[in-house]
Amino acid sequence: MLKLSDEENEVLKYVREFTEKEVKPLAKSIDENMNVPESLISRMKELGLFSSYIPQEYGGAGLSFGFLVKVIEEISRGCPSTALVLDGALTLFAEPVMMFGSEDLKRRYLPRVSAGAIGGLAITEPGAGSDAASIKTSAVEHGDHYLVDGTKTFISNGRIAEFFVFDAVTDPSKGHRGITTFVVDAGTPGLEISRDIHKMGIRGSSTVELVFKDMKVPAKNIVGKKNEGFKVIMETLDAGRVGVAAQALGIAESAFEEALEYSKNRKQFGQPISSFEGIQFMLADMATKLETAKLITYRAAESWEEREDSVKLTSMAKMYVSDICNEIATMALQIFGGYGYTTDFAAERHMRDARITQIYEGTNQIQRVIIARELLKS
Ligand SMILES: Cc1cc2nc3c(=O)[nH]c(=O)nc-3n(C[C@H](O)[C@H](O)[C@H](O)COP(=O)(O)OP(=O)(O)OC[C@H]3O[C@@H](n4cnc5c(N)ncnc54)[C@H](O)[C@@H]3O)c2cc1C
Numbered sequence: 001m002l003k004l005s006d007e008e009n010e011v012l013k014y015v016r017e018f019t020e021k022e023v024k025p026l027a028k029s030i031d032e033n034m035n036v037p038e039s040l041i042s043r044m045k046e047l048g049l050f051s052s053y054i055p056q057e058y059g060g061a062g063l064s065f066g067f068l069v070k071v072i073e074e075i076s077r078g079c080p081s082t083a084l085v086l087d088g089a090l091t092l093f094a095e096p097v098m099m100f101g102s103e104d105l106k107r108r109y110l111p112r113v114s115a116g117a118i119g120g121l122a123i124t125e126p127g128a129g130s131d132a133a134s135i136k137t138s139a140v141e142h143g144d145h146y147l148v149d150g151t152k153t154f155i156s157n158g159r160i161a162e163f164f165v166f167d168a169v170t171d172p173s174k175g176h177r178g179i180t181t182f183v184v185d186a187g188t189p190g191l192e193i194s195r196d197i198h199k200m201g202i203r204g205s206s207t208v209e210l211v212f213k214d215m216k217v218p219a220k221n222i223v224g225k226k227n228e229g230f231k232v233i234m235e236t237l238d239a240g241r242v243g244v245a246a247q248a249l250g251i252a253e254s255a256f257e258e259a260l261e262y263s264k265n266r267k268q269f270g271q272p273i274s275s276f277e278g279i280q281f282m283l284a285d286m287a288t289k290l291e292t293a294k295l296i297t298y299r300a301a302e303s304w305e306e307r308e309d310s311v312k313l314t315s316m317a318k319m320y321v322s323d324i325c326n327e328i329a330t331m332a333l334q335i336f337g338g339y340g341y342t343t344d345f346a347a348e349r350h351m352r353d354a355r356i357t358q359i360y361e362g363t364n365q366i367q368r369v370i371i372a373r374e375l376l377k378s
Pocket of ligand 1 (some may be wrong): 359
């Protein structure tokens with residue numbers, strides 16, 4: 001189990017209350033309106049959730065990665081689209097700046113994230129998804145700046161982000177050793193959102209396609225070193241995968257809790273459906289899978305935080321928990337019977353939301369590739 005401080009455990013109680021009272025009641029309308037309301041994002045700022053993970057020297061509270069993982073899990077119990085706003089800002093934008101950014105970059109961007117400014121991470125391109133090293137976006141050096149051209153797709157937090165971390169090719173002759181990672185402000189001339197991408201699940205999360213055309217980015221905005229950006233992205237995804245596991249865990253918990261409750265109230269053949277062995281066995285399987293999912297998520301978070309060789313564990317957690325989340329969401333819907341298939345209950349939304357966790361930040365096929373590579377490398 002995660003080792004959290006008394007202060008972190010205390011704050012988590014408020015996060016749980018916030019989820020139950022303010023997030024969960026809005027989840028249906030967030031899905032229907034395809035938007036997380038600004039008022040809810042403001043509440044996350046007020047609760048100090050954006051500043052929680054930013055180090056104290058940059059205006060944050062300096063709480064642990066384990067705490068952040070628990071917060072993502074809790075908020076995902078209420079609404080995974082809302083959790084993704086925070087997860088994107090912290091694990092996808094702030095984390096690479098914290099890990100690899102220059103002092104100047106940290107001083108310019110981290111206090112803004114701490115104050116609630118949202119960021120995103122733009123890696124995927126129309127022709128480069130799983131094969132992240134095959135990106136085509138180019139950044140050509142002109143003295144103290146680079147001119148960037150290319151297209152990034154499926155970018156989460158797209159409409160609400162004030163800045164993005166993105167990668168581009170700076171030396172086409174060197175493959176993945178010719179990629180550099182930068183930070184760019186969303187208002188930079190030459191950066192445009194070319195379309196909103198509509199989805200089956202996490203519909204409240206803004207997903208966009210970004211086009212860069214003669215976009216001028218200062219050389220001082222490089223995250224890490226020139227031509228060493230692929231490492232920045234891979235290490236960012238290492239942390240990000242634990243965030244996805246936590247999101248999947250939250251969705252699965254909600255699906256399970258609601259199905260358990262429903263099974264005790266719904267009567268058929270003169271008795272609650274929970275009295276039937278067929279339903280009981282599903283509940284038993286769901287609860288057991290949830291416990292194992294928690295263990296691997298927290299273990300991966302711990303391993304990442306302790307800077308152990310965490311790649312294998314974070315991939316295992318992302319793959320395993322997202323697969324389990326989908327199994328649980330499917331069983332939960334089954335327990336609701338025909339009502340589960342309607343929009344009167346959240347079971348169908350949980351199933352739709354669950355599906356993305358098997359796909360983004362590396363599909364589960366790619367996680368298996370990573371795990372096998374790690375197993376065989378020694
Ligand atoms: C809602 C949403 C939000 C997203 N948010 C972001 C974001 O914020 N930033 C960002 O950069 N990206 C984001 N993505 C992109 C996401 O990470 C990619 O969609 C994902 O990595 C897969 O890439 P692809 O869609 O191009 O699929 P492809 O790479 O084309 O894969 C297609 C299929 O082939 C399989 N496959 C590919 N290679 C192999 C292999 N070697 N072995 C076995 N199977 C393989 C895949 O598993 C998959 O089943 C998001 C995507 C979605 C849908």
